[in-house]
Amino acid sequence: MILIEPSLLSADVLRLGEQAREAEDAKADWLQIDVSDGQFAPNITFGPDLVRALRKAVKLKLDAHLMISEPEHLLTRFADAGADRIIIHEEACANFYRVLQSIKALKVEAGVALNPETPLEAIEKVLDLVDLVQVMTVTPGFGGQRFITSQLDKVKRLRQLLAEHDLKVPIAVDGGIHVDTAPLAVAAGATVLVAGSSIFNKTGSVAENMAALRASIAKSQAEA
Ligand code: DX5
Numbered sequence: 582m583i584l585i586e587p588s589l590l591s592a593d594v595l596r597l598g599e600q601a602r603e604a605e606d607a608k609a610d611w612l613q614i615d616v617s618d619g620q621f622a623p624n625i626t627f628g629p630d631l632v633r634a635l636r637k638a639v640k641l642k643l644d645a646h647l648m649i650s651e652p653e654h655l656l657t658r659f660a661d662a663g664a665d666r667i668i669i670h671e672e673a674c675a676n677f678y679r680v681l682q683s684i685k686a687l688k689v690e691a692g693v694a695l696n697p698e699t700p701l702e703a704i705e706k707v708l709d710l711v712d713l714v715q716v717m718t719v720t721p722g723f724g725g726q727r728f729i730t731s732q733l734d735k736v737k738r739l740r741q742l743l744a745e746h747d748l749k750v751p752i753a754v755d756g757g758i759h760v761d762t763a764p765l766a767v768a769a770g771a772t773v774l775v776a777g778s779s780i781f782n783k784t785g786s787v788a789e790n791m792a793a794l795r796a797s798i799a800k801s802q803a804e805a
Pocket of ligand 1: 588589590591613615646648719720721722723724725726755756757758775776777778779
């Protein structure tokens with residue numbers, strides 16, 4: 582079961598609610614809200630108020646991807662706003678084990694994201710605590726970047742590591758996912774595909790674009 586999670590960062594900012602509903606109507610599994618502070622990642626995007634507004638607009642599960650420094654200061658704000666999962670970056674926390682525990686204490690799912698340069702070993706000690714591992718296949722901050730193919734090997738090794746620990750943690754890939762790269766990520770072991778510009782664009786509707794992504798995955802799985 583491969584889940585598709587649209588990233589609202591590439592959506593039309595003047596129609597975020599509408600675009601979120603289009604994703605829901607197109608049977609998206611989750612919706613990712615990319616939160617960037619201009620410090621941890623070189624962009625300033627969304628905050629808890631958008632999560633709260635989306636919580637009223639859609640029933641979709643909401644993922645708050647915190648590309649911010651010291652995320653521990655804002656966990657409660659995002660949980661209270663209605664996030665179903667909070668993803669923090671290993672690189673952004675002095676003690677990310679404690680931050681993950683704080684997320685779990687807020688009764689929301691906890692995810693950890695890894696920048697392309699960060700080795701898997703950095704999160705091995707928390708694999709039994711997390712509900713998701715997100716392998717960044719672009720550098721954080723912007724949609725529309727090129728997929729970093731070298732991260733496929735990290736996904737493969739992570740899948741093996743989880744199997745060795747007998748852990749069934751979903752593996753997400755985030756960045757540069759489209760009809761050509763989605764099958765590669767799935768073949769490497771990813772089960773959650775976060776996609777922005779390949780879903781929210783002017784060349785097709787959200788429903789058409791998501792159908793194209795699903796078709797590319799189904800085709801590669803049928804051929805595998
Ligand atoms: C980037 C975000 C991604 C991005 C994906 O920092 O975390 O979710 O929006 O957009 P695409 O799919 O266009 O690379």
